[in-house]
Amino acid sequence: MIPFGDLSREYSELAYEIEQTIKCVCRSGWFVLGKKVEEFENAFAQYIGNSTFAIAVGSGTEALHLSLVAAGVQQGDYVITAPNTAVPTVSAISSAGAEPLFVDVDENSFNINPSLLRETVKKQKRDLGKKLKAIIPVHLYGQSADMDPIIEIAREFNLKIIEDACQAHGAEYKGCKVGSLADYAAFSFYPSKNLGAYGDGGIILTKDPAEAEKLKMLRNYGQEKRYYHKIIGFNSRLDDIQAAILLVKMKYLDKWNERRKQIANLYSELITNSKIIKPSEQPHCRHVFHLYVVRFLQRSELQNYLESNGVRAMIHYPIPIHKQQAYNYLGFTENDFPVAEKLAKEILSLPIFPQLMNTEVETIAELINKFAGVFAADEVLQIA
Ligand SMILES: Cc1ncc(COP(=O)(O)O)c(C=O)c1O
Structure with a gap:
């Protein structure tokens, strides 16, 4: 059988490096949000470039959800995305208490159609006003959505953009890596992704240092420092074994x-x-x-x-x-x-x-x- 994917082939190429790095984490005695997570966040932010900050979280879905929360999306708000995406794009909108609105896609790129997006935003802004909060363009199958017109529409109608880059590690738009193009971006490290962990994992990118600090609190019970909870938060953290594996795999x-x-x-x-x-x-x-x-x-x-x-x-x-x-x-x-x-x-x-x-x-x-x-x-x- 020719499989759809086969991670055991990859493992046989990397076994020694992976096993060594896992041992190293085990010996350190620190397993969640430790040094390897910080090292990976810095390495991934540098890889994406454009002065981004990276905040590692529990999954791509959580990366989208926490970005929506950070963007101020709440109960009763509306968020636009594409109807042909993976369901977690939309689960994240539901988790934030908002309702999804859809805009049809372009037949050749499979990504959100910017002209239809403009029509929908214009109409919905009239009906929903400030409740229309954000757009999640999805870089489906590993190819960037057409971001320039999307950014123009978001600016004009005062909407936040969260890139769903869960399938697009390393993809580029006009010479810039996706993940650096908008207010926030979410990546998934589900094992089969272009960069995958050996379990669940995700990361958020933002260029705004204040948002990065907020997201660090949101992923860790809302605490600013240990036992001081400034905002209401969640538990969505990357563990050091996954970060160590991702550091090895990022080189490739x-x-x-x-x-x-x-x-x-x-x-x-x-x-x-x-x-x-x-x-x-x-x-x-x-x-x-x-x-x-x-x-x-x-x-x-x-x-x-x-x-x-x-x-x-x-x-x-x-x-x-x-x-x-x-x-x-x-x-x-x-x-x-x-x-x-x-x-x-x-x-x-x-x-x-x-x-x-x-x-x-x-x-x-x-x-x-x-x-x-x-x-x-x-x-x-x-x-x-
Ligand atoms: C487009 C898209 N968005 C979001 C996600 C969610 O990522 P995760 O499975 O890490 O929660 C995925 C992963 O399947 C995805 O393909």
Whole structure:
């Protein structure tokens, strides 16, 4: 079977370094918010650049949630995001007590459509006034959203921006790393991410030192110093074993992102059947291919065909958020976000991870070409 991902291949490359660093933390006797966490925060902030501060937390979801709280989002407020994101983007909005509003996405980038965003913000600002608080653009699959118009809209309508960079470690927009482009940014270190821990983890980036201090309190029961609680907080902390592992793995992040890019290029070169729409790098973006997502009208048949030929492909994500049962209460219906709904029926994520071999990519591409060839020409997808 060619797996969708295989972290054991990565571990076999790094086993010695990882085991040594874990031992080092165990011997130090300090396990939560210790020296390794601080070292990792500094290293990650430096990696993202643009004078950011980094605050390590328990997960990407928590990074989004605490950013929303720091931005002043509270019960009864509204936050805009994309309907085709991973559900935790929206769980974080719910955790902050706010309600999600959605804006449809661009068919080619898979990211929030800035013209539709402007229309929605204009309308909702009229209806909701100050209750419309923030926008969470998602850098989906490892490619930046089109940030310039989003920032312009946020400035004009006095909204905060929280980048959801959970899938985009190392991705760039106009030469700057994502995570440094707005008021706050959230990254996830879930094991399968481009930079992943050996458990849950996340980090928040901000350029504002006062916000960084507030976020440090929010993650640690609201305390300014031990047992002095200045604000109401949470428990969302990174542990030192995860930070130590992340420090080891960070050294390889650029090399691994380069390898992901090579794999993406190889897929794009070898998949020759025009019935398959391949992902494209948008202008001004450096894509880090957390996922390589193709589109095909008979997506489910293709997925089953690959599975029966020993290839695991997945769908990110089969049901847009507004059609998930948990969000029925919002009252959205079919066709409210037609592009996201159409994409959900056509997308298929092919295996991509740094240790995937070229021979495996070749096998997958060959299978896809063979299968796509079976379908008639009038079933070709139309690109917008
Ligand atoms: C786009 C997006 N946002 C948020 C998250 C949440 O991150 P975590 O799983 O670390 O809570 C994820 C991770 O799956 C994600 O892909």
